[in-house]
Amino acid sequence: MNRRAAGHTDWCGQDHRCNLDEHRSDEIVIDIAGRARAVLVRVRTRTGREHAEVRVRVALAPGELAARRQLVGLLGDLRHAVTRAAVTSRPRPRRAS
Helix, strand or coil, X not given: CCEXXXXXXXXXXXXXXXXXXXXXXXXXXXXXXXXXXXXXXEEECCCCCEEXXXXXXXXXXXXXXXXXXHHHHHHHXXXXXXXXXXXHHCCCCCXXX
């Protein structure tokens, strides 16, 4: 763990975002003008646990049925992404020799 003065990490913003006993990185933004935007922030809590905080905004279709289909697809994709990230963060069991 690399730390700078005052306990900041190399990646944290080192400003007003680092409050409430946590360190927060600069935002990483993916912007598809008029259609979608995602914002990712890396967070380290007071206990040292690290998290990815993700906000997503997607333009929905004007029709109710199409919008609901988009939401179902989005939730399925988010579930897959979160599950994949959670599984990756677990240590792999060692193989018996």
